[in-house]
Amino acid sequence: MKSYFRKIIENMTGYIPGEQTGEKGVVKLNTNENPYPPSPRVLEQIRARLSERELALYPPPLSDPLRVVAQKTYGIPADWILVGNGSDELLNLIFRVFLDKEDRVLYPYPTYTLYRTLALLQEAHYQEIPFEENYQLLPEELVQGEAKLKIICNPNSPTGTVVSISEVEKVLAASACPVVVDEAYVDFAEENCLSLLKKYPNLLILRTLSKSFALAGARVGFLFAWPEMTQGIIKAKDSYNVGIMPQIAAQAALEDIEYTRARVEQIKKTRSWFSSELAKMGFVVYPSQANFVWVQLPGSSLGFLYQGLKERNILVRYFSEWPDALRITIGREEDMKLLLEEMLEILK
Numbered sequence: 233m234k235s236y237f238r239k240i241i242e243n244m245t246g247y248i249p250g251e252q253t254g255e256k257g258v259v260k261l262n263t264n265e266n267p268y269p270p271s272p273r274v275l276e277q278i279r280a281r282l283s284e285r286e287l288a289l290y291p292p293p294l295s296d297p298l299r300v301v302a303q304k305t306y307g308i309p310a311d312w313i314l315v316g317n318g319s320d321e322l323l324n325l326i327f328r329v330f331l332d333k334e335d336r337v338l339y340p341y342p343t344y345t346l347y348r349t350l351a352l353l354q355e356a357h358y359q360e361i362p363f364e365e366n367y368q369l370l371p372e373e374l375v376q377g378e379a380k381l382k383i384i385c386n387p388n389s390p391t392g393t394v395v396s397i398s399e400v401e402k403v404l405a406a407s408a409c410p411v412v413v414d415e416a417y418v419d420f421a422e423e424n425c426l427s428l429l430k431k432y433p434n435l436l437i438l439r440t441l442s443k444s445f446a447l448a449g450a451r452v453g454f455l456f457a458w459p460e461m462t463q464g465i466i467k468a469k470d471s472y473n474v475g476i477m478p479q480i481a482a483q484a485a486l487e488d489i490e491y492t493r494a495r496v497e498q499i500k501k502t503r504s505w506f507s508s509e510l511a512k513m514g515f516v517v518y519p520s521q522a523n524f525v526w527v528q529l530p531g532s533s534l535g536f537l538y539q540g541l542k543e544r545n546i547l548v549r550y551f552s553e554w555p556d557a558l559r560i561t562i563g564r565e566e567d568m569k570l571l572l573e574e575m576l577e578i579l580k
């Protein structure tokens with residue numbers, strides 16, 4: 233058939249998400265979901281508050297009741313908050329509103345590969361600048377480079393590493409363009425960039441409820457930015473971008489944040505134990521402040537390990553772009569014990 237697509241669509245591969253499976257008995261450590269359920273208040277509130285009438289009506293277009301709860305949780309005024317259908321939707325909007333064809337976007341490398349897909353869709357130039365010092369320092373070219381948009385994923389995926397807030401601040405101070413700090417994993421980290429928001433009108437902070445809050449299926453993300461920024465981005469947004477069920481789920485989860493904090497602490501504990509076990513086995517494990525670890529076995533391609541684990545019903549993330557590494561989500565302690573046993577078997 234004749235192709236009706238734009239050239240760029242015709243030629244691109246498209247973002248490849250991690251495998252999803254509902255199969256029982258599969259240990260799923262490939263897409264950084266939470267191994268624990270969300271707060272019990274989430275289902276309670278959906279059952280209590282969702283009526284047939286609410287389902288028949290469109291939801292609040294700016295998720296206002298949720299913004300009011302988020303304002304309390306994060307200490308940020310409601311008009312500085314934009315709610316998205318996952319933070320991926322917010323990333324999509326950001327690329328659409330700031331990047332014209334031929335414009336330049338800069339980000340450190342390696343990082344979340346969706347940024348490249350979104351740049352391609354805009355027919356923008358993307359410059360992927362290697363991190364310095366084991367992914368813990370930002371490259372000078374990112375700080376000083378001229379661009380229409382810069383992105384820092386912090387903690388970074390797939391490496392799990394962080395750059396300090398002062399590193400991020402250098403970029404904000406030196407840049408005449410919007411700077412996105414994608415904090416999808418920040419609840420598992422020691423610091424975040426919220427304190428910089430009032431000082432830098434070019435700062436856009438992204439958060440998600442998919443990881444720490446165990447609501448990947450609900451699809452809710454937040455953008456924190458100056459009202460002038462959120463108002464501009466709203467122009468490109470679908471009118472009713474977040475459904476009523478996710479809005480109720482997100483409110484309930486934020487109102488029970490103590491529950492999430494306790495599960496996050498458990499995941500951090502498992503992360504620390506699991507990282508030291510991997511190091512004992514001879515893996516290079518990068519210091520992670522996320523709910524996953526990035527591991528390498530010097531001189532080896534790890535496709536065989538990914539494949540062997542998959543045959544044993546354990547899914548981890550293998551990217552063909554980085555064949556010498558695996559990204560492993562931190563699950564329950566028993567999942568990680570099983571994983572270590574199977575890894576030892578395969579490596580024998």
Ligand SMILES: Cc1ncc(COP(=O)(O)O)c(C=O)c1O
Nearest residue numbers: 318319320344389416440442453
């Ligand atoms: C770095 C990063 N940003 C954003 C997202 C998107 O999260 P969501 O759309 O579920 O909010 C992900 C998901 O894996 C991610 O790894």
